[in-house]
Amino acid sequence: MQPNLQRLIEKGVVWQGQTKAPQADHYIKTGFSKLDELLGGGWQTPGLHEWQLETSFSEQRLLLPLAQQAIEQGLAVFWVNPPAQLSAASLHYHDLADAMHVVVEAKASDACWALEQILQTKNTMAFAWLPQKETTSPKVRRWYKAAESGQMGIVISGFSDHPEARPYSNRLKIRLTENGLALDILKRKSGWPVENIELS
Amino acid sequence: MWLYCHFPQLLLDSLLRAQPEFEKQAVALYQVQNGQSLIEQSNQVAQQAGVSQGIASVMAIALCEDLKLKEYSVAKEERLLCGVADHLYQWAAKLVLEPPQGLYIELDTLEKLYGGLSNTVKTLHLAVKQLNVRSQLAVANNALAAKVLAEADAPLTMNDEKTCHQLKSLSIKSSGLPDKVVRDSLSAGIFSIGDLLDIPVSDIGRQLGKEALFYIQELKGELKTQRASDFYQPSERFFQHVDLVSEVSNWQGLRFPMKRLLNELESFLYQRQKVVQYIKFQLYQRDKSCSEVRVATASPSWRAQSFWSLLQLKMEQAPLSAPVLEVSLQASDFSSLSVKTSHFFHDAKDTQGLFPLIGKLQVKLGKNAVYTPAVSDDPRPGINEYKQPPCRFGGFSVKPVKRPLWLNHPEPVNLDEWSLSDGPERKRCGWWDNQPIERDYWIATDSKHRKGWLFYESGQWYLQGWFS
Numbered sequence: 001m002q003p004n005l006q007r008l009i010e011k012g013v014v015w016q017g018q019t020k021a022p023q024a025d026h027y028i029k030t031g032f033s034k035l036d037e038l039l040g041g042g043w044q045t046p047g048l049h050e051w052q053l054e055t056s057f058s059e060q061r062l063l064l065p066l067a068q069q070a071i072e073q074g075l076a077v078f079w080v081n082p083p084a085q086l087s088a089a090s091l092h093y094h095d096l097a098d099a100m101h102v103v104v105e106a107k108a109s110d111a112c113w114a115l116e117q118i119l120q121t122k123n124t125m126a127f128a129w130l131p132q133k134e135t136t137s138p139k140v141r142r143w144y145k146a147a148e149s150g151q152m153g154i155v156i157s158g159f160s161d162h163p164e165a166r167p168y169s170n171r172l173k174i175r176l177t178e179n180g181l182a183l184d185i186l187k188r189k190s191g192w193p194v195e196n197i198e199l200s
Numbered sequence: 201m202w203l204y205c206h207f208p209q210l211l212l213d214s215l216l217r218a219q220p221e222f223e224k225q226a227v228a229l230y231q232v233q234n235g236q237s238l239i240e241q242s243n244q245v246a247q248q249a250g251v252s253q254g255i256a257s258v259m260a261i262a263l264c265e266d267l268k269l270k271e272y273s274v275a276k277e278e279r280l281l282c283g284v285a286d287h288l289y290q291w292a293a294k295l296v297l298e299p300p301q302g303l304y305i306e307l308d309t310l311e312k313l314y315g316g317l318s319n320t321v322k323t324l325h326l327a328v329k330q331l332n333v334r335s336q337l338a339v340a341n342n343a344l345a346a347k348v349l350a351e352a353d354a355p356l357t358m359n360d361e362k363t364c365h366q367l368k369s370l371s372i373k374s375s376g377l378p379d380k381v382v383r384d385s386l387s388a389g390i391f392s393i394g395d396l397l398d399i400p401v402s403d404i405g406r407q408l409g410k411e412a413l414f415y416i417q418e419l420k421g422e423l424k425t426q427r428a429s430d431f432y433q434p435s436e437r438f439f440q441h442v443d444l445v446s447e448v449s450n451w452q453g454l455r456f457p458m459k460r461l462l463n464e465l466e467s468f469l470y471q472r473q474k475v476v477q478y479i480k481f482q483l484y485q486r487d488k489s490c491s492e493v494r495v496a497t498a499s500p501s502w503r504a505q506s507f508w509s510l511l512q513l514k515m516e517q518a519p520l521s522a523p524v525l526e527v528s529l530q531a532s533d534f535s536s537l538s539v540k541t542s543h544f545f546h547d548a549k550d551t552q553g554l555f556p557l558i559g560k561l562q563v564k565l566g567k568n569a570v571y572t573p574a575v576s577d578d579p580r581p582g583i584n585e586y587k588q589p590p591c592r593f594g595g596f597s598v599k600p601v602k603r604p605l606w607l608n609h610p611e612p613v614n615l616d617e618w619s620l621s622d623g624p625e626r627k628r629c630g631w632w633d634n635q636p637i638e639r640d641y642w643i644a645t646d647s648k649h650r651k652g653w654l655f656y657e658s659g660q661w662y663l664q665g666w667f668s
Contacts, residue, residue: 057606058650059668063605064605086573087585088573089581089598092600102570102572104561104570122553124554
């Protein structure tokens with residue numbers, strides 16, 4: 001492929017008509033009907049989704065309903081490089097404890113490898129906290145391919161000021177507000193990007 | 201009826217099986233006897249160059265410059281014979297070892313199982329072939345006759361008359377009698393076993409001694425050696441050892457022998473319907489030192505592949521510290537294949553892929569890097585949280601209370617940047633282990649609308665966790 005064309009694709013300004021979207025089997029509810037509607041039914045499974053956080057520790061309102069449903073489906077939940085110690089007492093409080101939770105702590109490059117291994121394994125769901133510089137296009141493509149066999153992964157990172165194209169199923173920017181959450185959907189399978197969605 | 205299996209080059213064949221790249225080179229094993237180094241076993245390439253059993257090692261090197269020499273060890277060959285017996289034990293229970301190169305199999309009890317003598321021998325022959333080592337088999341109605349025929353490499357037959365004829369026509373040198381008896385026999389004009397059998401028993405004892413007398417009585421079936429107490433009992437632990445033809449200085453060169461050892465372990469476990477979680481490779485180096493490579497799977501397994509994928513990750517982590525001459529694999533502490541373990545997967549849909557995944561992550565990232573969070577009944581927040589190995593289900597005995605999902609090591613904060621919303625929850629405990637706490641816990645919101653878990657202690661506010 002020509003370098004110029006490759007650069008344009010990476011910037012996300014070229015629509016690739018030949019890329020066939022995998023048939024989505026089902027969607028996992030986000031816990032917010034408005035967001036479910038905007039995402040075409042919820043979090044697409046299999047799929048790889050990106051949550052960009054304005055500030056750290058602001059993902060729980062989206063994360064907990066998702067973990068709850070993963071556990072109802074009998075999936076093992078993997079927490080790759082969580083931002084702090086995952087509390088078993090909190091999992092117990094949220095009725096998430098009677099399932100398998102595996103925390104993986106590793107340096108960033110190993111965490112990327114671990115995420116790929118997890119996404120290749122049936123009956124798993126992965127949450128991975130990785131800095132933007134680690135989520136390069138080739139890595140995201142590998143994770144996406146790994147997840148295609150039926151798994152779902154969420155990559156949680158900081159805000160990216162100049163987001164380049166990445167093969168995520170959905171990409172969200174998340175801000176906490178006085179009333180709850182505000183989202184910008186940077187990329188979704190079921191439509192154009194939308195901004196400033198208030199979820200309470 | 202007895203089947204005798206003779207493995208004339210068991211150690212050498214095993215050596216070449218571990219490193220097939222040497223099959224096209226001349227390789228021989230030597231043994232030092234009375235201060236003289238003599239060739240004990242040699243492969244086909246060496247034999248074609250004239251390197252045969254019994255010649256001096258110096259002569260062997262003169263005949264074949266590229267000859268790879270390795271010291272012969274009876275103990276190692278005996279160990280290999282036990283491995284052979286373990287393999288054959290799948291087909292026959294009544295085995296008697298004749299170290300270092302042979303074993304007897306009692307056939308009478310197997311005939312019914314396999315449908316006649318011919319089928320039994322055929323089945324056992326196939327089982328021996330699977331070992332991929334040179335073998336010589338013979339069947340006879342007494343154990344000694346079978347052994348003599350097998351060692352002489354007589355064609356395998358189940359016809360009594362033919363067996364008798366083969367035995368009689370064998371040279372006295374192939375009889376297996378002590379050298380002195382053979383010399384005496386030859387000087388007395390006894391050249392074959394047939395000649396020996398023709399002599400009256402009373403004369404044999406007088407002329408050739410007691411050993412020859414017992415030999416001939418056993419051969420005729422008049423003297424029955426009791427072998428029932430010698431029947432082989434398979435070992436309850438696994439230990440296999442592989443000698444390498446030449447030093448190996450990188451992991452690549454060890455892949456084949458290590459994989460072979462794992463396959464043997466798989467077969468060992470399969471036969472016993474056992475599983476194992478920990479295995480240990482030992483790599484023996486030139487300076488007699490030995491390094492260990494331990495592999496542990498997330499859950500007990502019997503499959504070679506489960507261990508192999510983890511071993512490959514170990515190989516990637518660090519280069520081989522020193523060239524290796526020998527490799528061994530040990531495994532013990534087996535558990536039964538059917539035992540159900542208590543773990544988190546009790547409700548999971550499919551556990552097949554998860555255990556290898558956990559094992560892989562642990563090997564690559566370290567055991568402590570992969571864990572499951574757990575909570576004890578200690579009332580002190582933070583202290584009650586601990587890490588436990590993944591896959592283990594401990595259950596929760598504590599009552600659920602609202603706690604933040606993320607816990608920090610307490611760090612001092614300025615309360616001006618927070619607004620308290622919910623609390624206090626008073627904690628005064630810990631007198632029993634000299635880590636007392638006197639804290640008032642609050643839920644508070646910061647300027648970025650995040651909910652934190654704060655506590656007040658000794659005049660200072662601390663942040664311990666996040667709810668957001």
